[in-house]
Amino acid sequence: MxxxxxxxxxxxxxxxxxxxxxxxxxxxxxxxxxxxxxxxxxxxxxxxxxxxxxxIGNAFNHKQVACKMWARDSLFERVGGVFGEIWIVGGWYGVLAAMLLDDPRFKIGLIENSDIDPAVGEIAETLNHAHEERFRAVTADMYRLDYVGRRPDLVVNTSCEHIPDIRSWLSLMPKGTRVLLQSNNYFAEPTHIACVACLDAFGELAGLSHIDFAGELPMKKYTRYMLIGRV
Ligand SMILES: C[S@@+](CC[C@H](N)C(=O)[O-])C[C@H]1O[C@@H](n2cnc3c(N)ncnc32)[C@H](O)[C@@H]1O
Known part of the structure; x- marks a missing residue:
């Protein structure tokens, strides 16, 4: 050379x-x-x-983004875009909150993004800084939130594969509470303690009284499942 x-x-x-x-x-x-x-x-x-x-590279990788866009678009198509208060539990860095607040189709009063990990709240607030008046990050165990007293319009949990007992968590909510739930069949990931084998198994586990949407999104290594409906 x-x-x-x-x-x-x-x-x-x-x-x-x-x-x-x-x-x-x-x-x-x-x-x-x-x-x-x-x-x-x-x-x-x-x-x-x-x-x-x-x-953040993990939380915002193309698969995570695809799953969150699927949630956002299905929610808009099946339920609409007007919500007073949305709770996103196990919400990690607040990526779904950022996508919902960024989308002009939605009119949302407040999104409360909660997570049991105290390290993630400040990061979620930084990500959602542009909408700080409509966004709140909270450190909390989703099993200890007051669903009855505060009655959010929608409870979102895209981390169902991470919690031990979905049915007992859902039983904390008043009947009729609207929910959006995601899980997956990615059993190989060690932090996934409650994967489901198929969409029917997820539906049976959740036992919702009303379903607006039930579907699956195939990814390369696993399939993601989603239910939108009422407890
Ligand atoms: C890896 S993340 C999110 C994965 C998921 N696919 C997503 O992007 O929505 C799972 C989150 O659930 C949180 N988590 C686990 N158990 C929880 C609980 N009991 N209450 C609140 N957050 C919880 C963890 O701290 C973590 O931030």
Whole structure:
């Protein structure tokens, strides 16, 4: 290789190997946010800069995004887009909340994103900074929330594979409470303690009194199941 070519390589291909990738990811997502005029992508760039410990690449990977878009679009098609208060339990970094608040089809008074892990609330707030007046992050066990006293318009749990007993959790809610539930058959993942083998098994486990939507979304390694209906 002539010396000239190697000099061009040096000048045009920066080596990031010993630098922090967060800085570059921040620059990139901030630029994409400006280009797309997207408060959601701006929120992502802030998470990358402010919370380098956050596993945001996992929470916002293309499969997670597809599952959340499926939830959002099915909810809009089957139930509509007007909600006073939505609770998203086991909501992790608040990615679904960000997608719902970002979508102009929805008119939502407040989304409360709760999670048992105290490390995730601040990250969810950073992600949802653009909608801070309509978003709240709370550290709480979903089995200890007051569903009867506060009566949210919709309770969302896309983490059903992570909780030990869905039926006893649903039994904490007044009859008629609207819910959106997701689970999957990804038994190989060690943190999944309550996967279901098929959509029928999920329906039987939940025992909802009314179903607006029941469907499955095949992914490469597993299938995700969703129920929208009433307890
Ligand atoms: C890996 S995440 C989310 C996975 C899911 N596919 C999603 O994106 O919605 C599962 C979350 O459930 C939370 N979680 C588990 N048990 C919980 C409980 N009893 N109450 C509230 N959150 C809980 C965990 O802390 C974690 O943030």
């Amino acid at each position: 002539p010396a000239y070519n190697s000099r061009i390589m040096d000048a045009t291909q920066p080596c990031y190997a010993d630098e922090d990738w967060h800085e570059h990811a921040f620059d990139l997502t901030r630029g994409i946010a400006v280009y797309c005029r997207s408060p959601l992508v701006k929120g992502l760039s802030r998470v990358i800069a402010k919370h380098p410990e956050a596993d």
